[in-house]
Amino acid sequence: MKEIDIKELKKYCNPSYLTIRKDKIIVNSRRLAKLSKAKKEKIEKKFKIPVIYSKSYELISQKMGRYVSKYRIITPRDTLVVGLSGGKDSLALLHLLEPYRRRFGVKIYAVTVDINVGGIRPWHPENSNVKKIIEHCEALNIPHRIISFHEDVVKMSQLLSDNSTGIVYSPCFSCSIVRRYVLTNFIKELIEEEDIERDKIKICLGHTLEDNSDTILANIFKGDIIRVLEPIRDFEETTFDFKEFRLKLQRCTIIRPLLSVSEKDILKALDECSIQYYKDKEICPYSRDRGDSIRRRCHEILENLEKDVKNIREMVVSSVLKSIEYYRGR
Template sequence: MIDLKELKKYCNPSYLTIRNDKIIVGNKGLARLSKEKMRKIENDFGIPVVYSRVFEEISERMGRFVSKNNIISPKDKILVGLSGGKDSLALLHLLEPYRRKYGVQIYAVTVDLNINGIRPWTESNKNVEKIAEHCKNLNIPHKIIAHDGNVVEMSKILSENTKGIEYSPCFSCSMVRRHVLTNYAKNNFESDSNVKIAIGHTLEDNSDTIMANIFKGNIIKALEPIKNFNETDVDFNDFKLNLKSCCMIRPMLNVSEEKIIKALVECDIEYYKDKDECPYSRHNGDGIRKKSHEVLKSIEEDVPNIREMVISSILNSIEHYKQK
């Protein structure tokens, strides 16, 4: 583990992601780092200092978004839902400096789900072992929690008992994750009111959600940067889930998946392509959400910032109707 006291003599570590095997620069200017200083740190500490312009860009974007929406407060306890995929792994690395910026504590939980017998996040999976290795290098406590409820069966039961609405396994999956994460938070941080559950939703997730709601004829809603949920019970007959009250944060809603992938590659951070193993993921499925993604992706070729425009239009419309 790096001696922070010593590192402060060279730079401001509040703008660095510090791993046991490398240091990743989040903001070169605010970290007060020059090429010469980076070389000196590498020589004196015996650890690579990695600079990626794209990682710096998404770090700065997320930082502005967090400040604008008051997403993180000093001394927060942040529980990251960590699948090990590109988004949640990037989020974990981008949050790490907040331990020094705001004095927050960070924990990671991977939920081992049952997708009709497929278990992409079981502890014995080599990819899940790599997730644990990332957490170890970041010195972030990590836990894997299994849930045996079949999310495909859950969605069938819910659809059969809800007139006119078809629920996808993705909905059941999100409910099980929330059940596991909120119960873990409640059981481990019972007396704390400053616990937040962090989810790696991105710019694409937000714009896809808006378009999917339009195509379904639903109320048009955007994902919120920070949202408080009340305790609720979800009944799937044989499967009953108790979702505890929680504060959920989505710090990366203004960050694109393309930039995330590029940043991880440039920083040599290997992520788990977990979506390839799920037959219901956007990559493999054929639902409304996938079609929404494809529509926006095709428009992006001619209008690169279409996703930002969709989100901005919806948020402005919501604000307009609130004022009426």
């Protein structure tokens, strides 16, 4: 597959509002791309690949675009390091970010973290699903790395729980720490090898509206501080002590461009665009969809409420954000 000649493509439309793969072009905004039916046909004839228009893909692109603009999540010349599991959310995020290379002049790197979950390696390089992830990155012409971490995150959480007073840490907690450890170390490499400013590098995660609302409700049910996933957040350097070893996490900025986008819309968009994703939640033994965790129950509660109150998830998030602003002002 050959790369698309952007200069040639500009003769027909505005490429800044298209997701460009080597095997197809996906329309992010038909209006802003200035893409008529006649131009679409000319592009397909010229470049010999399909141009796909999906209402659902355009919807999630517009939602993410408004959210990015509102919170200034991405700025010109940023370097974006996408945590790519290959699941529906991170894969959709990678596709939606691709036009920002032309729109904002950003650089994009994708990193898949090969994690050991109780002896199960969902993202091992030899996994056929991981090979599909590699193929997607090649089609998008986005540099991709698979970085392995061999310690067992289940054992890591057990160590934390055993050495804490009354706190039980789930493997998901250790998994998130490991991912951040690997991604921040990758950023350190970029700074040293590519001479990129640290403040211009951002870690991109594919957390969605469901992730945010589920997290809020789960914290309430646990009697914990109500935490909300933020669109952009700076993290200072910190060290996690697992007794047997320590993990030093570098200073970083994490962004979550998909927090206003629902998983249902993502699924529909990927299906309409014929983008196959890795169903990694079916492999990981501690995913939200398995077991009987509080997080799963919270997801089911909100899912049932959604049948009668369509925007219940937005309302849950909005309530917490308004409360934060209210108490800050007092």
